[in-house]
Amino acid sequence: MDKYLALSQQTCSWLLSQRPVLTALYQSLSEDNLNALAKAEFVAGPFRMAGAIDGRLIAGWNREYLSGTGNENWGIIRLTGTFGLLELKEISQQVFERQIYLFNQRLQGLIVDGDFIHRTWPNGSQTCLAGRGNEARQNSVCYFEGGPGYGGLNARALICIGPGYDFDQLQKSIQSEMPRLAELAALADGLVDIKRRPLLDSPSLQPLRSALVVGQQASLQFDKVKLSAEFHPSQSNISSYETVHWSYEHWIASGSLNDSQRRVLESDVLLKHPVRVIGPAGSGKTLLMQLLAMRHLKAAQEQSDKIKILYVVHNAPMATSVSDRFRVLGGEEFLTSSNQSLKITTLADYGRQVTGLTEDMIIDKDAHETKQFQLTQVRKSLREALSANSARIDQSPLLKQVTENDSLFAVFSALVVAEISNAIKGRGLVDDEKRYVHSETSLSRLHGVLNVNERSVIYDCFRRYHTAIFEEFELLDSDDVAITLVGRLRTPLWDLKRKKEGFDYIFVDEAQLFNENERRIFAYLSNAHTKHVPIALALDEAQDIFGFSSAGLATLGIKDVENESLPSNHRSTKEIVDLAFHVIQQTTDLFSSDFPDFETIEQAMVPSNHQLAKRPAIIRCSDDQPNFGRFVVKQVQKMRASNVRQIAVVCHAELYWSDLVDAFKASGLPLHIIEQRGEKIVPDQPLVVLSRPSFIGGQEFDAVLSVGLEQGVVPPRIVDNATLAAAVEQQVLREIYLAITRARYRFAIMLNKAALPNSIVEDAMLARLIDQA
Structure with a gap:
C-alpha cells in the first residue's frame, strides 16, 4: 500500500520560512514513524501530525494557520511506491523542498518560477524540475491540481509524485492518482478533527521537536x-x-x-x-x-x-x-x-x-446584552424561516429534526448566530445569497455540512434577522460594529x-x-x-x-x-479534576503537550479527605417526588445542612430551566440567578446560584449540580448528519467540563425519573470516575 503525506497550504508557507523545521520534517519521514502515527499523534508547538487508521495517509498542519472551515487546501505527496518521494534517497530532500514550494505557489494560484522549466500535459498534469542540484535537475516532479467541485473536493488540492525522468511514465502514474485526490483531501480534513490520541514520543522525532522549539521558548x-x-x-x-x-x-x-x-x-x-x-x-x-x-x-x-x-x-x-x-x-x-x-x-x-457610533445606534453598550439580544432575534427569525420553507424542511431530515426538537433547536440556533457572524457578515455576503447558498468551497464548518436547500433556509433566517435589526430597530449588532472597526x-x-x-x-x-x-x-x-x-x-x-x-x-x-x-488546578479535589479531564480529553485538539496530564498534579489540589469532599456522583429523582425542580431543591437543602455553603445548579437543558427557577424562588433559599458571565458573587456568604453553562465561567463553588445531562436531551439526537452531531457533542463536552471545574469539593449530576445518563456520563461511569448515589 502506497503512503502519502498531506500538508496544508498555509503550513507550507510557514515551513518555507522555517528552514530548520522543514529539514527536520523531511528527516522524520521514516517508515516506523509513518506506521506509528496511524494510532498516535505528534505535537510540538503549533505543529501537529496524525495518520489515518489504515496507515495510508499522514497529515501535518500548523494549528495557528487553520481556516476554521473544516476544509483546508491540501498538498499531497506520494511517499512510497513507484515515483514515491522516498524511493530516490540521494535527492529526496531537495525534491521535498521543491514540492513544498509548489504547494505554496499553486494552492494560492501563483505561477511557478520560470527557471523550474514548468510544462503542462494533455491529461491536465504538470511537471517541473525536481530540485536545485545537478542530479535533481535531471529529474522532474509531476502534479495534478483540483478545485472545488472536482471529484467532490470542497477546497483546492494538489497531488504530487516524483522524482522521475521519463515524462510518459510520470503522466501515466499521475493519471492513477487523480481519482484519489478528493478522497485523500477529505481524509486529511478528518485527521485535523480527530479526538485526542496518545502522543508519539519516538527518539527519531526528537530533531523535529527540537527544531520547533529553537528560537522560541x-x-x-x-x-x-x-x-x-x-x-x-x-x-x-x-x-x-x-x-x-x-x-x-x-x-x-x-x-x-x-x-x-x-x-x-x-x-x-x-x-x-x-x-x-x-x-x-x-x-x-x-x-x-x-x-x-x-x-x-x-x-x-x-x-x-x-x-x-x-x-x-x-x-x-x-x-x-x-x-x-x-x-x-x-x-x-x-x-x-x-x-x-x-x-x-x-x-x-x-x-x-x-x-x-452613538449609543442609540447599537443594540446595547454591553457586549453580553447585545449578543443575547442577537440570539433571541435569530431564534425568532429561524422559527419564521422554518415555517415559511415547509417544502424545503420536508426534504431535509436535519431541519425537520430542528423544527420538532426544542433542545436541538436551541443548540442549532446558537450555531446559526455564529454562521451569520462569520460566514455571511464576516465574508461580506450580506447582499449575496447566491454566493452563500451555491458556494462549492465551505465557508464554515456548518456551511460545509448543509446542502443547498438547507443553506437557503439559513440565508432566509439571516434576511429576516437583518430586516428586524437593521431596518425595523435601525440598529447595528456586535458584528456590524466589529466589521466597521x-x-x-x-x-x-x-x-x-x-x-x-x-x-x-x-x-x-x-x-x-x-x-x-x-x-x-x-x-x-x-x-x-x-x-x-x-x-x-x-x-x-x-x-x-x-x-x-x-x-x-x-x-x-x-x-x-x-x-x-498554566498546568496547576487549585480549586478542586483530585476526583473532580480526574473527571473533568476525562471529559475534555474526548474533544478534538484541545489538550496535548500544551495541556499536559494534570491528573498527576495532586499537591496543588484540594485534599480528597477534606471534610466537605465527596466523590462525583449521579443522583436520580425518586418516584415519590412530585416535581423534578423540587427534587433538585431538596438535594441543595441536604448539602446546605452538611455545611456546604456555596452551591451552583447548572442547567444544561432549556426544558428544565423554568421548572428550576420556579422551584428555587418558592424555596426561600438565598438565590442568585446568573444572567451573564463575569457577575460578581460574594465569596464568603452562603448562597445558591442558578446558571446556564455559558455564564458559569470564572466562578467557583463548594458544590456544583448539573441538570439535564440525559440521553436524547443533552446532546439532542441528530439523525443522518454525523458531522453536525459530532460538533454538537463537542459543545456539550465543553459545557460539562466547564460545570465540573467550577466545583471545589462536590460535583453531582441530577437525573429525572426514568431518564438515562447521556453517553458522555456513561463513559465516565465505566471509567469509575463517577458513582451512582
Whole structure:
C-alpha cells in the first residue's frame, strides 16, 4: 500500500520560512514513524501530525494557520511506491523542498518560477524540475491540481509524485492518482478533527521537536517553565481569600511565586513575540496577565518612559472586576495617567469610541446584552424561516429534526448566530445569497455540512434577522460594529495614526469569548513599534462552548504566537479534576503537550479527605417526588445542612430551566440567578446560584449540580448528519467540563425519573470516575 503525506497550504508557507523545521520534517519521514502515527499523534508547538487508521495517509498542519472551515487546501505527496518521494534517497530532500514550494505557489494560484522549466500535459498534469542540484535537475516532479467541485473536493488540492525522468511514465502514474485526490483531501480534513490520541514520543522525532522549539521558548529559557500564577498550597498556609487583597509588590515579594514564575514576570517576553497564556480553569490565567501588565507599567514609570497598555475584556461586569483588581494590585494611578496609561475596556466600547457610533445606534453598550439580544432575534427569525420553507424542511431530515426538537433547536440556533457572524457578515455576503447558498468551497464548518436547500433556509433566517435589526430597530449588532472597526483600522489613515494612538502592549482576557470578527481587530491595535503584535491572550479553549472551531490566530493576523502553559488546578479535589479531564480529553485538539496530564498534579489540589469532599456522583429523582425542580431543591437543602455553603445548579437543558427557577424562588433559599458571565458573587456568604453553562465561567463553588445531562436531551439526537452531531457533542463536552471545574469539593449530576445518563456520563461511569448515589 502506497503512503502519502498531506500538508496544508498555509503550513507550507510557514515551513518555507522555517528552514530548520522543514529539514527536520523531511528527516522524520521514516517508515516506523509513518506506521506509528496511524494510532498516535505528534505535537510540538503549533505543529501537529496524525495518520489515518489504515496507515495510508499522514497529515501535518500548523494549528495557528487553520481556516476554521473544516476544509483546508491540501498538498499531497506520494511517499512510497513507484515515483514515491522516498524511493530516490540521494535527492529526496531537495525534491521535498521543491514540492513544498509548489504547494505554496499553486494552492494560492501563483505561477511557478520560470527557471523550474514548468510544462503542462494533455491529461491536465504538470511537471517541473525536481530540485536545485545537478542530479535533481535531471529529474522532474509531476502534479495534478483540483478545485472545488472536482471529484467532490470542497477546497483546492494538489497531488504530487516524483522524482522521475521519463515524462510518459510520470503522466501515466499521475493519471492513477487523480481519482484519489478528493478522497485523500477529505481524509486529511478528518485527521485535523480527530479526538485526542496518545502522543508519539519516538527518539527519531526528537530533531523535529527540537527544531520547533529553537528560537522560541527554548531561546527564552522557558522550556522548563510551568507557569502557575496563584500560590502553591503545599508551599504556603495562606488561604485564597487572603490573596484577594494582595498588591503587586506583595505577590512578587511573597513566597507564593516560584523561581520559574518570577523569571517569566521579570522577562521581556512580549518584546519578542505574542504570548498565549493557556491552561485549565483555576490555573490563574487572569492573575498572571494582570501581573505582567503591572510589571510593564511600573518598569516604564521607574524609567520615566511613556507607555500605553490596553486590557480588553468581554463585557461590562468583567471590566469592573478587572478594574477593581488592578486597584488592589496598586495600579489605580495608571487608570488616569497620561504617561503610563492603562486602559481597561470592552471591545464593544473601544469600537464605539473609535468609529464614533452613538449609543442609540447599537443594540446595547454591553457586549453580553447585545449578543443575547442577537440570539433571541435569530431564534425568532429561524422559527419564521422554518415555517415559511415547509417544502424545503420536508426534504431535509436535519431541519425537520430542528423544527420538532426544542433542545436541538436551541443548540442549532446558537450555531446559526455564529454562521451569520462569520460566514455571511464576516465574508461580506450580506447582499449575496447566491454566493452563500451555491458556494462549492465551505465557508464554515456548518456551511460545509448543509446542502443547498438547507443553506437557503439559513440565508432566509439571516434576511429576516437583518430586516428586524437593521431596518425595523435601525440598529447595528456586535458584528456590524466589529466589521466597521476593522474597516477603519485597515486604512492608510490608521497606519499613519497608529504610531501615536496605538498601544505598546495589548492584553486580552477570556479570549475564547470573542468570535472571529472580533479577534481580527486585535492585530491592528498596536502602535507598530515592533514587527510582531505585542499581545498576550489568556484563554481556556475548553471553555469555548461552541464545537465548531474558529480560525487559527495566524490566519487572523497574529503570527508566531508562543504558548505559556498554566498546568496547576487549585480549586478542586483530585476526583473532580480526574473527571473533568476525562471529559475534555474526548474533544478534538484541545489538550496535548500544551495541556499536559494534570491528573498527576495532586499537591496543588484540594485534599480528597477534606471534610466537605465527596466523590462525583449521579443522583436520580425518586418516584415519590412530585416535581423534578423540587427534587433538585431538596438535594441543595441536604448539602446546605452538611455545611456546604456555596452551591451552583447548572442547567444544561432549556426544558428544565423554568421548572428550576420556579422551584428555587418558592424555596426561600438565598438565590442568585446568573444572567451573564463575569457577575460578581460574594465569596464568603452562603448562597445558591442558578446558571446556564455559558455564564458559569470564572466562578467557583463548594458544590456544583448539573441538570439535564440525559440521553436524547443533552446532546439532542441528530439523525443522518454525523458531522453536525459530532460538533454538537463537542459543545456539550465543553459545557460539562466547564460545570465540573467550577466545583471545589462536590460535583453531582441530577437525573429525572426514568431518564438515562447521556453517553458522555456513561463513559465516565465505566471509567469509575463517577458513582451512582
